Structures are given as C-alpha cells and as structure tokens.
Amino acid sequence: MVEEAAPPYVRIVDDIKRRIADGELRAGDRVPSTRQLARDWDVALATAAKALARLAQLGVVVAEPRVGTVVAGTPGRSPRRQHGDPDEAGRDASHGPPHGPPHGPPHGPPHGPAHDPARDSGRDRGRDPVRDSGRDAARDLTRDRVVRTAIEMADAEGLPALSMRGVASRLGVATMSLYRHVGSKDDLVELMIDQVLGDFPLPAEPPDGWRTRLEVAARAQWAAYRRHPWMARVTSLARPLPSPSLLKHTEWALAAIDGHGLDPETMMHVHILMYTYVQGIAAHFESEVRARATTGLTDDEWMRAQDDQLTAIVTSGPYPTFVDVVARMGGDFDFDFDRLFEFGLRSLLDGLAGIIEKD
Incomplete structure (x- = not known):
C-alpha cells in the first residue's frame, strides 16, 4: 500500500x-x-x-x-x-x-x-x-516527430527534465534510435528552438517604419515564450545558439534600424536591448510556471499566504510611499505578464526613438 x-x-x-x-x-x-x-x-x-x-x-x-x-x-x-x-x-x-x-x-x-x-x-x-511494436515505432521515427515530442515534454515537464532517454521512452523506441535523427541533446534543443520560432513566423513582407518592425518581432518572440516558457532558459545572451531562426530575428532587427545613421555598435546594442527585454519578462514568466507546478499555488494564492508577514513588515518600517500607492490601488495590485510586457515594450520603443530619430 x-x-x-x-x-x-x-x-x-x-x-x-x-x-x-x-x-x-x-x-x-x-x-x-x-x-x-x-x-x-x-x-x-x-x-x-x-x-x-x-x-x-x-x-x-x-x-x-x-x-x-x-x-x-x-x-x-x-x-x-x-x-x-x-x-x-x-x-x-x-x-x-x-x-x-x-x-x-x-x-x-x-x-x-x-x-x-x-x-x-x-x-x-x-x-x-x-519488441515488434518498438521496431515499428523506430521505422516510423522522423526528425520532426522527435523534435515535436521533445517540445511537448519540455512544455509539460520543463527543460531540466528533458533527456534523450525520456524522449525515446515517450516514442517507444530505443534511445540509440534518436541519434539517427539528432546528434545530441544540445542539437535537439537547437532544433526545438527553430521549430518553436518557426511556429511564430515573422511576416514575409516587413511593415513600414523601424518602430513597427521592432514591435512585430518583439510580439512574435513574446508569443513563442508565452507558449513555450522553457525557451527562456536556453536563449543565452552572451552565448547565443547557432540557430537559423534566431538569426532571422537578428537580421530583422538590424535591417529595421539600418539607414538611420547609427554606428554598428549602437545597432547591435539596440537589437540586444530589445531581445533581452522580451527574454527578461519571459524568464520571470517561466519561473512563475515552474513555481505553480511545484507548489500547486497560483501567484494570487501565494501572495494571500504571505499577507500577514508582508503586513507586519510594511507597518513596521518607513515605507510611506509604498503604503500610499497600495492604498490608492484599493489594496490590490492585479499583476499581469501581458500588460507588463505591453507597458515595457511601449516605454522601451519611446526611449529608443530618441536614439534612432535623433536627427
């Protein structure tokens, strides 16, 4: 028992x-x-x-x-x-x-x-x-099935739980069968990124205006992160993946601001700033997804569980502005990742306008 x-x-x-x-x-x-x-x-x-x-x-x-x-x-x-x-x-x-x-x-x-x-x-x-069932599954195996299955598992369990053995078990094949289609787990993750970004494509024809182009790319990335939160753990800023789909976004961003008199370093900084803004929000969203799966509590439920402790801290310290702001909100701040993303995107683009349109 x-x-x-x-x-x-x-x-x-x-x-x-x-x-x-x-x-x-x-x-x-x-x-x-x-x-x-x-x-x-x-x-x-x-x-x-x-x-x-x-x-x-x-x-x-x-x-x-x-x-x-x-x-x-x-x-x-x-x-x-x-x-x-x-x-x-x-x-x-x-x-x-x-x-x-x-x-x-x-x-x-x-x-x-x-x-x-x-x-x-x-x-x-x-x-x-x-055994025959396993052989049939191995014969039907394709790279696309391997990648799609790995994405489904990462969506459900998180990227740390993903393994070649686990993917093989889900597909009903021997682990070695996977290596006829992908070279390693790192290769598999790169293929997963390409597949996910391919599911949220950039327009075939770029819209007019640098601001609209950057906005379109940022929203496509956010939609991909929103659907597949584990991606926020993979796309490193300092060690970028050799991904064709990621490079398409880099090309899109640089082309959007090209011809505005910016030096190459500033162009790269603008692209990186936009990219890291989206990834940063996505990383916090991924942390919330993991926390909810681990604790079984929503963010609202978790906050309610902290009410007594937070109240004790706030009322015992010199935080008059914080207390006043919370009071003016009626004591309840409705945190929403999508609204935060939109607010930050608009503010970021407003700030970049002063650099890109300085002349």
Missing part, C-alpha cells in the same frame, strides 16, 4: 499498475493521457507527464505511433517487468504490484502463462509483440 507521504506521481504510477493487475487495463489498452491524468488527480501537467515517463521506463506502457500511450505486453496479459527493478516506493518490482494478488508470479496466472494459439503457430512462433 502506498504511503500518504509518497509524491503524487508515485501514486499515479501505482494506481495505473494496480488497474493493470486488476484487469481494468489490459495489454494494448490506451492509458489516460497527460492532460486526463492531470485533471483526474488534480496535479500539474508536469507531474502527470513524469508519471507516464516513469511507467514507460519500467516497461509498463509504450508509445504507439498514431495511437498514443498503451499498456505494454501481449494482449490479454500483464506487461513484462524487469527482474529486480525497484519501483517508486522503494519496493522490488519483482515482488509484483503493491495492490496485486499475494500469491503467484507477477507475469501470469499461478499455474503458468495463458495459452495463446497465435504464439504457438508456426507462423508467429518466436515473435515478441512488445
């Missing part, structure tokens, strides 16, 4: 294994999706995704192309498990699921495996459906 102190993803894993052991889920059946598990268990998407990834690592589920995540193993039988593979609660997986029957081995009925005519026929003798 799982202890109450077990992490949520462990309880999800054990519940899926119990349902398989009880026959509620059989080999080949689809298991609940990440979003469905998140709704059913009232957990973050990252928690649900971690549970599915762990089940895949244990060989309990596999990803079927064009189908989804299904219970592994021969239809009608429990999935195979590796001897001695410890599960999340510290038990030895060879002892069977925590809620399974107390007698008999975990790989079939107590008196031996069920009769399967297909496996006994000469035509199918020696076939392993799990």
Whole structure:
C-alpha cells in the first residue's frame, strides 16, 4: 500500500499498475493521457507527464505511433517487468504490484502463462509483440516527430527534465534510435528552438517604419515564450545558439534600424536591448510556471499566504510611499505578464526613438 507521504506521481504510477493487475487495463489498452491524468488527480501537467515517463521506463506502457500511450505486453496479459527493478516506493518490482494478488508470479496466472494459439503457430512462433511494436515505432521515427515530442515534454515537464532517454521512452523506441535523427541533446534543443520560432513566423513582407518592425518581432518572440516558457532558459545572451531562426530575428532587427545613421555598435546594442527585454519578462514568466507546478499555488494564492508577514513588515518600517500607492490601488495590485510586457515594450520603443530619430 502506498504511503500518504509518497509524491503524487508515485501514486499515479501505482494506481495505473494496480488497474493493470486488476484487469481494468489490459495489454494494448490506451492509458489516460497527460492532460486526463492531470485533471483526474488534480496535479500539474508536469507531474502527470513524469508519471507516464516513469511507467514507460519500467516497461509498463509504450508509445504507439498514431495511437498514443498503451499498456505494454501481449494482449490479454500483464506487461513484462524487469527482474529486480525497484519501483517508486522503494519496493522490488519483482515482488509484483503493491495492490496485486499475494500469491503467484507477477507475469501470469499461478499455474503458468495463458495459452495463446497465435504464439504457438508456426507462423508467429518466436515473435515478441512488445519488441515488434518498438521496431515499428523506430521505422516510423522522423526528425520532426522527435523534435515535436521533445517540445511537448519540455512544455509539460520543463527543460531540466528533458533527456534523450525520456524522449525515446515517450516514442517507444530505443534511445540509440534518436541519434539517427539528432546528434545530441544540445542539437535537439537547437532544433526545438527553430521549430518553436518557426511556429511564430515573422511576416514575409516587413511593415513600414523601424518602430513597427521592432514591435512585430518583439510580439512574435513574446508569443513563442508565452507558449513555450522553457525557451527562456536556453536563449543565452552572451552565448547565443547557432540557430537559423534566431538569426532571422537578428537580421530583422538590424535591417529595421539600418539607414538611420547609427554606428554598428549602437545597432547591435539596440537589437540586444530589445531581445533581452522580451527574454527578461519571459524568464520571470517561466519561473512563475515552474513555481505553480511545484507548489500547486497560483501567484494570487501565494501572495494571500504571505499577507500577514508582508503586513507586519510594511507597518513596521518607513515605507510611506509604498503604503500610499497600495492604498490608492484599493489594496490590490492585479499583476499581469501581458500588460507588463505591453507597458515595457511601449516605454522601451519611446526611449529608443530618441536614439534612432535623433536627427
């Protein structure tokens, strides 16, 4: 029995294994999706995704192309498990699921495996459906599928949780199969960036005016960060990625301010300033996404939990202006990342006008 102190993803894993052991889920059946598990268990998407990834690592589920995540193993039988593979609660997986029957081995009925005519026929003798499924998945594998799957995992779990092994498990293939399509995890991340920015393209024909051009690029970047917060951890200012999509944004920004009499260094500074403004807001947005997934609290809920402590600090110190501003807002500041982004973008462009249009 799982202890109450077990992490949520462990309880999800054990519940899926119990349902398989009880026959509620059989080999080949689809298991609940990440979003469905998140709704059913009232957990973050990252928690649900971690549970599915762990089940895949244990060989309990596999990803079927064009189908989804299904219970592994021969239809009608429990999935195979590796001897001695410890599960999340510290038990030895060879002892069977925590809620399974107390007698008999975990790989079939107590008196031996069920009769399967297909496996006994000469035509199918020696076939392993799990292995064959993995081979089919490897044959269907493409670079686009690898990249799209990695993006989905990073969206759900965050970039630190992304690994080549995890992507392979989600796709139902051997880890080495990925290296026929991407050279390394770093290469994969670069491809992910290119794909994401490609989903938020710059216009084929640039609009008139430097200000409008910079504004269009900034909004495209913000939309990409908003949809894929993990990007804020990757696009370093001092160590830029060799990404064609990122270079397109650099070219766009420099072309927008070219011909205004700026020296090359100033042009680069203008571009970098615009880029880091968007990334800076996005980095705080990504931190909020991670905090919400970790704590389960929204920013408003977290602030309410700090009310007493903040009130004690404010009332005990010389902060008259802060107290006055908060009071004039009715005691409630409605923080919104999109409104902050728009305010900052407008202010930044107003400031740059004094440099770009100085003549």
